[in-house]
Amino acid sequence: MVTETEYSNSAIAAGKSLQLLAYIYTSMATFWAYEYICSLQQEWTFLHRSRWTKVKVLYILTRYVPFLLLITNLYTCFVPDDNPSKCRTWVNIGSGFSIILGICSQSFFILRTCALWNNNRIVVVSMLLVSIAFVVTSISISFAASATAPFATSHIPGIAGCYQVMSNIQLFIPFLLYFALALGLMALTLIRAIKSWRTTNGRLYVVLLKHNISYYACGLLFSVTNIVTSLLLHYAYHAMLHDLQFIVLAILATSMHRHLWQMDLHTHVSDANVRFLLSEFSTPDRMAEYLVPWGEV
Template sequence: MDIPALVASASLLQTVKYINVASGAVLVFDYFQTLGMEVEFIWTSEWSIAKVLFLLARYTAFVDVPMVLYYALAPNVPHRTCHLVYAVSSYSTALGIAFSEAIMILRTYALWGNNRKILIFLLTYLGVIAGPVLVILTFFLRSLRYGEPPLPTITGCYPTEGSIILFADFVLLISLETIIMALTLWIGIKRFRHSHNRLVYTLYRDGIFFFVYLFLISAGNIIVLVAGPPEYVDLLNTFQRVMHSVLSTRVMLHSYLSERSTRRSTEKLAAKEHPDAEFNRTSSIVPGRLSKGMYFTVTSVAIIVLVESGHVSSLYRHENCELSHFSKHHPSYPIGCTHTTPRISYLILR
């Protein structure tokens, strides 16, 4: 390889390193920007599937991203170490993206009113493509060969050979995200287009943004792997991994913020209407029970029922809800809301 070609190759590799470093900076910046919300909403909450997925999607990135930076920037790395570091970071990246997609599956399941068929379908599809993704990744890792950097200014590991088969993983990823997006659009148009509920709007909006951003990154990865120079094999991998972590965890944090905003605004409305009433907040969608006296039962999505002397005197709600049958002769009869919105709050936020 002549000198101009070596300089051009080194320049391309340097671009990849710049993007990897920038991706790491985005991860750290987002972490500290949202740490306060995480402490308030995640650390203090009870353990649940949603909480576990959040922590896995968020903190596995702090395993593989530093390894990628070491792989790209450390001087005089042995070839065996290059293989090991790249393999571990690649499998960690695949798992982290899977956790992020699981959060979006959970969100879609909630938007569909806890439809078990939707959940089973999406989880099955995720499981079906997980096998081929790992097989393709393994073949790609085995195809890598390393050599000595041709110029002393090139730091980190220097791959000399590698297959482009990795693009197939991004095709499979796009297929899953396209299905999730189609289900989100369908239920949004069908059921929530006239909704004024802040939580539903946030889940719907964030889901669309999540899909658009990551679809473009995945498409860019496919184009680079198929048509780009070999030096660009890792151009967008770390960036895509970071954005999966950042966007999926923000979907959950924004859901918490929306729920809190909705609850506070409804409490203010109720307090203004009935300043002498006593508030009884519930942390789940388990219906409250009516009893004599005046009090509020506030669910996690701010469905408020005012009860006075054993009968319903006022009702404030953000969605059309069907209340359980109520008999004034049975003041302790349970009352609640069967609309899907409380289920969304219960699933995503609890």
């Protein structure tokens, strides 16, 4: 057993933080595998029966990139490596997967928000510009911080993994941007819901709004949590929930998409409420491109 006389308090605290990080990543992988197995039948039905579109490709990326992210994280946590340069490489790979996952899962709801606004030109252009600025800024901050900050490993035997020694200010900015983006999308969804609630009461419309609000609320909660941990905690503790946010949001985005697809699959377009609902999302000429693909992709 390691005692304080053998190692400094700082070394023991760093080792404990790496152990906790390994437990969290293991729990994340277990949870992801369990959720995937439980939804395997729905997954196969969706992939087999839905037609190929851009949104289906987006779904596949959102669904399967977490496997790569979890494999990278587990390797970093459990394979002993005292080389800081190699550790930096693996952390950058994991950060790349996290960014891809965050972009893909958020893209679902950016598209839905634009559809709710009937593809209003101002809303679409604004969402596009804000999203590009968000992605570029997040990537720049994440990789710039990784390139300049040193990495440290534990010298205690039996504890693998490494953590990034960096200024806390660099860690919380991407999550602050994510918080602002999610808050803006939620505001647009609520404004649209208030404006059209009396005239549009279709079940598909209601489910779409509930999905959006639930997703944004979860994203806001995780973002606040990660901002707080990034500012207040040290060692590996400050990053212990970073990837958990993207994993959970990916699960929500894909499961909500399958749910909407199943609803649309059993909805008859001849229904008057559905016809009115479809018209709320798009003009008649573009109806099939936006709402119907949410059921067909």
